[in-house]
Amino acid sequence: MNRLQKIYSVLHKTYGPQGWWPLTPLGSTRTRHHSGRPRKDAHRFEIMLGAILTQNTAWTNVEKALEQLHKNKLVRHDRILKTKKEKIAGLIRSAGYYNQKAERLAIISKFIKDNTLRSLMAMDAVGLRRLLLEVKGIGPETADSIVLYAFEKPSFVIDAYTKRIFSRVGLCAADADYHEMQIMFEQDVRKDVDVYKEYHALIVEHAKRHCRTKPKCEGCPISKLCKRNI
Ligand code: SF4
Numbered sequence: 001m002n003r004l005q006k007i008y009s010v011l012h013k014t015y016g017p018q019g020w021w022p023l024t025p026l027g028s029t030r031t032r033h034h035s036g037r038p039r040k041d042a043h044r045f046e047i048m049l050g051a052i053l054t055q056n057t058a059w060t061n062v063e064k065a066l067e068q069l070h071k072n073k074l075v076r077h078d079r080i081l082k083t084k085k086e087k088i089a090g091l092i093r094s095a096g097y098y099n100q101k102a103e104r105l106a107i108i109s110k111f112i113k114d115n116t117l118r119s120l121m122a123m124d125a126v127g128l129r130r131l132l133l134e135v136k137g138i139g140p141e142t143a144d145s146i147v148l149y150a151f152e153k154p155s156f157v158i159d160a161y162t163k164r165i166f167s168r169v170g171l172c173a174a175d176a177d178y179h180e181m182q183i184m185f186e187q188d189v190r191k192d193v194d195v196y197k198e199y200h201a202l203i204v205e206h207a208k209r210h211c212r213t214k215p216k217c218e219g220c221p222i223s224k225l226c227k228r229n230i
Helices: 003-015 041-053 059-071 077-082 085-091 098-115 117-121 125-133 140-150 160-169 178-188 193-209
Strands: none
Touching: 003 178, 003 193, 041 059, 041 098, 041 117, 041 140, 059 085, 077 098, 085 098, 098 117, 125 140, 140 178, 140 193, 160 178, 160 193
16 A cells, blocks of 8 residues: 555544535535535536635635525526626625636636536546636636536545645655646545545545644654654
């Protein structure tokens, strides 16, 4: 077992399944963690909205924005397209950069209208990722989150937490770029959508509990696999 696989195994044993990406159950307006899958188109679209709303902000702020969109029955691409940008911006204020994000929600809604979820579902991970990256406001992390969590196709998500933890562990340079890190994970971790989903969520959890900006190494479950201790 290589180090990336060992770290996954230890984090999974320590923190357990993370139930990520959180979704809003039918009849509710609040997202919750779950062990299910985004079976419905509405869930896939909600994940796409969440992936945009979470850019540069914490998930707690996104939850409030999604709750407002649900209360106004706006978690639908056709309804977003019929609603004034100013109204959407007001509803998603909690997520920050609300004018820019309101514009991006309209752009992704138009993208879904033009491409349809069904035809996007039929694409492979690489093709879908490439197409998403052509959409204004969608960078690699957002594209990979959508490919992996909304469409359940294997594309490993890299974020600032991933870079922080794995550069400290000694598996990449502190200035490693997105593509380089993604190749490292996709080569060494079993190509499995559930594993990719869980690994990313576990990385986020570990960054919050131990590998914070100022690391709390005492009691860290992967300390024996970390460069600081070997
Ligand atoms: S030992 Fe410290 S630096 Fe290494 S992964 Fe754990 S918390 Fe991060």
